[in-house]
Amino acid sequence: MFYISIFLQYMSQYIKTKLQYRTDLFVEFLSDLMFQGVNLIFILVVFGHTQFLNGWTRDEIIFIYGFFLVPFALFASFFNIWDFNERYIVRGEMDRVLTRPVHSLFQIVLERMELESLLGGITGLIVMGYAASRLHLTFHWYDVILFVLFVLGGTFVYAGIFISLASISFWSDARSSIMPMMYNIGNYGRYPVDIYNRVIRYILTWILPFAFVGVYPAAYFLRKTEWYTYSFLTPVMGVICFTLSLLLWNAGVKRYRGAGN
Amino acid sequence: MAKYIEMIRMRFLMMLAYRTNYYSGIFIYSINIGAYYFLWSAIYGGQPSIQGMTVEQMTTYVAIAWMARAFYFNNIDREIAMEIREGKVAIELIRPYNYLMMKTMQGLGEGIFRFIFFSLPGMLIVTFVFSLHFTTNVQTWSYFALSTVLSFIINSQINLLAGMVTFFTLNGEGLLRAKRFIIDLFSGLILPISFYPQWAQSVMHYLPFQAISYIPSMIFTESFTRDEAVKGMMFQAVWCVVLIVPIYLLWKAAKRKLIIQGG
């Protein structure tokens, strides 16, 4: 309850601040749209030269991409702490965070939230809608609940991976370029994992489980029964990833060295 | 000249100091290339060639495009934007060197570093894992080397331009992000230019972006004939020269603004 009220308080501050810089907001929306566009263009261009991707049609691939955009948008809005090392460790902002009576990660999530990224989720829904109508997909009432569950699962998988990466900063003060590269890897979960070889499929499923953000949950709505087990594992993976990352974070905070020493 | 070489060396040493980057960096680049390798293999399916490129050429194209990227890629646009925001550029102006040249040299130091620590070992790993086609033709290699140097210059020039533009706009971050997407898409890094529809190709022919990734990668995979390769490098060289003009003008305007506003 306390955390919800804090969250709302931060959110209202955030919106007030953002409205001061309206042009910035517009540019950010635009660059987000471009990011989504780049990937869509890739898919469209590629399917200009082929009919199937290992048995998956163009519209199925587009549907997966649309689905992926929704948890990704949630992740980008709340857990996008790629500059944690620079901002909180190197500049010592972590000191301030640790003197406040709220969990440190929660504070950082609140301070770094970028609600404008939620727009990507809407883009995702539109893309999915387009693909679904071309595929003549039908949905049940409970699919909505599953959709919410799968989206949250995917969001927490992403969040868990990035929180874990941020936690590394507590052990190593080196500036790391892992974060931006991880975004690239995150993209592979958007394609059907059966196109990859076993090693990469294994990595994307169990080590950096990005497949649970895109193809696995989306396969359920595409009625690919052979993937259902993985689809329903999505929320479980989300919980596991997030819990592990929290443990790592808490262990890291104990190791925190402070800035400027 | 000595001071610029010193600049390259300094940045190289600086990169070396951050050691956790390399091990993970190579691993991640390899995964990156690997994923594209499989993606393209799946895209080809049974087709022997698309747009005149075999699947082998295509996967080699992807691998070399990413490895070359490690060399030409740098963040000097962001650095310039940050130094402008924090008012450091004003201090840099009174130092006895050309600020833009210095930034480029720092980028080169970074590039050389990544070339040695990312590209070479990364390439070695990737060739072991995937079946790539590397030519033994010395001429192709030397063309490729020259072309990659040119692509470094053009990419740096575009970065300098983007960095300086943030001086005149309010939101630099969004602009730089947009620039990155444009480069990803139109440089040929994720898709060879020849895959695009004809109309898009003809538009891109008037833009410098394909000089960054498409031309060197096509040369390397021998998807270009010798004539096409020479023409490609001419295209790069012309853009290298042409881009100097807007850089010069923008820098003049930026300096004027700096003097008036004091950064």
Next chain:
Amino acid sequence: MYAIEVEKLRKEFKSYSSRSGLAGAFRDLFTRNYKIVRAVDDISFTVKQGEMVGYIGENGAGKSTTIKMLTGILTPTSGRVVVNGMNPHKERERFVQTIGVVFGQRSQLWWDIAVQESFRLLKKVYRVSDQAYNEHMDHVIETLDIGPLLDKPVRKLSLGQRMRCELAAALIHNPPLLFLDEPTIGLDVLVKLKIRQFLKEINEKYNTTILLTTHDMTDIEALCERVIMLDEGKIIYDGSLQHLKQNWGEGRQIHFQFRDMVSKEELTSLVPVTWEQGEDRYNWIAHVLTHDMAHVIGKIVSSYELKDIHIREVSTEEIISNIYEEGIHHG
């Protein structure tokens, strides 16, 4: 009941050193040299509720590290810390509710939003009721004279204005213990005076314990009866400021301006104290103890013709720097 209890507190850091040159850098890739640096070396002290303590030391003496352990930011390597009856890093979230922290060089406030919005946020964060907030903060805002600043964004405030707001922000939950790390750094004299006045007031009114680190000895003199002095991670002095001054700063400097030239030998044979030449041989400075003062002046006046005499007290600043330079000799 102690506000702070510290026993054999120690903090060690691993400090990496890089080898020189290109070849050295390559070797650093694989193995790196490091040594263990003891930033805080088995220190023990206690602070009573309501005390104002000055925590002083040169840069790198371990001040900040201690403060960070006391505030729960850093985990100690060994030793015992009990602050407000709690272990700071173990029960961090509950603990920080009972302390206020001001880092002079780092803002607690949100850069882009108005000061009062920051206050409102912190009020939520510290779960302060409307009633308690109004009662307490109205007074704080009035005393610090920041009422007119409340609707301005922090980035538009001057350093002095910001610092006063920072102080108010640290007191929103009216903590019984306040840590101030360089609170007056870079401020002009008037703002310093106002801040000191305010700190005294809340100390009297709420019996707030204050631990203060600063480079400005006038802060300490104005506020603290007790100082803890740190050098290379160890406490070298813990006691009253008065005592410190009596032992190390009891002396006075008497500046004589003679009508004629005199030599050091002459003066020393007449009055055997430390003589130091001023700008020329007409000017001499005697370093004497307070109770010898009358005697020295009497002797000189009766033997020489003088143009002028000044008597100067040794400043705390000088005492402290003397201690650091010479170590502790007497006292």
